[in-house]
Amino acid sequence: MSISRIPTGIKELDAILDGGYPSQQGILVSGPPGSGKSILATHFLYKSCKDGKKCVLMLTQVNVESFLEQAESIGLDFRPCIEKGTLEITKAFETRTNKIYNAERHGARIGFLEKDCVQSVQDIPEDVEIVVIDNLDMLSLYHSKEEFADKFFTINDILYAKKCTTLFLVGQEEKGIKQAIAQHTSFGNIELYMDRDTVTGRGMRQMYIPKMRCTYLSLEPLNFKITKEGIKIERIFQRDEIINDALDALI
Numbered sequence: 159m160s161i162s163r164i165p166t167g168i169k170e171l172d173a174i175l176d177g178g179y180p181s182q183q184g185i186l187v188s189g190p191p192g193s194g195k196s197i198l199a200t201h202f203l204y205k206s207c208k209d210g211k212k213c214v215l216m217l218t219q220v221n222v223e224s225f226l227e228q229a230e231s232i233g234l235d236f237r238p239c240i241e242k243g244t245l246e247i248t249k250a251f252e253t254r255t256n257k258i259y260n261a262e263r264h265g266a267r268i269g270f271l272e273k274d275c276v277q278s279v280q281d282i283p284e285d286v287e288i289v290v291i292d293n294l295d296m297l298s299l300y301h302s303k304e305e306f307a308d309k310f311f312t313i314n315d316i317l318y319a320k321k322c323t324t325l326f327l328v329g330q331e332e333k334g335i336k337q338a339i340a341q342h343t344s345f346g347n348i349e350l351y352m353d354r355d356t357v358t359g360r361g362m363r364q365m366y367i368p369k370m371r372c373t374y375l376s377l378e379p380l381n382f383k384i385t386k387e388g389i390k391i392e393r394i395f396q397r398d399e400i401i402n403d404a405l406d407a408l409i
């Protein structure tokens with residue numbers, strides 16, 4: 159029996175993933191700053207809202223306005239979704255900056271601020287189907303590897319029990335054991351890169367999917383661009399195809 163899928167909001171990616179992200183599972187999206195993690199998640203949220211699914215976006219690093227502005231710059235207007243109630247954006251960023259301000263005034267340690275993240279996930283209403291956590295860096299920064307493992311495992315488990323399909327976004331500054339724990343715990347991993355072609359010196363964006371349970375993966379890196387319409391995955395590099403073309407040319 160094949161598992162059900164939720165469209166990613168990007169047609170070419172749906173084709174690669176048998177129709178989309180495996181439903182009711184947690185997928186880890188990692189990559190350095192500017193690599194396209196938030197844009198990838200924006201496509202997913204927009205498509206899900208349009209399909210009438212109830213979505214929650216937990217923003218920990220940027221404010222709501224800045225998320226809405228970047229979405230609008232790729233032609234996706236979330237304001238009607240927010241008005242209709244299909245998208246709820248939790249103000250984790252604003253809450254945290256307020257707490258930091260107050261903690262500093264009262265001389266408290268700032269580390270305690272991230273301790274309630276499990277509660278925030280627990281508070282997600284039962285009718286929510288789609289969750290994006292943008293991002294996990296603060297959770298990682300303020301916890302030891304054991305605490306991070308416990309918290310991430312618990313968050314995953316809560317969201318699984320709530321039957322949510324979740325994207326966890328994580329930066330790549332934390333490349334060590336915590337990232338490995340998150341990769342291991344998640345149902346799937348998508349890695350985004352920015353690289354320079356050694357021959358031409360030109361920069362390029364790449365997406366690599368090393369893990370997606372229940373899904374055939376070619377393990378070929380995908381080239382993509384970010385345009386004013388968002389992520390455009392370019393023609394998929396197929397080694398077999400290139401070899402066949404070369405053989406055809408010889409015959």
Ligand SMILES: Nc1ncnc2c1ncn2[C@@H]1O[C@H](COP(=O)(O)OP(=O)(O)OP(=O)(O)O)[C@@H](O)[C@H]1O
Nearest residue numbers: 190191192193194195196197231232329384385386
């Ligand atoms: N309207 C647009 N047109 C073209 N490119 C855009 C547009 N909006 C964003 N981008 C590109 O997308 C990049 C930002 O992508 P995104 O915000 O998804 O990165 P990120 O991986 O989430 O980064 P961070 O870790 O800093 O949050 C920008 O640096 C820019 O190159």
Ligand SMILES: [Mg+2]
Nearest residue numbers: 195196197292
């Ligand atoms: Mg981002």
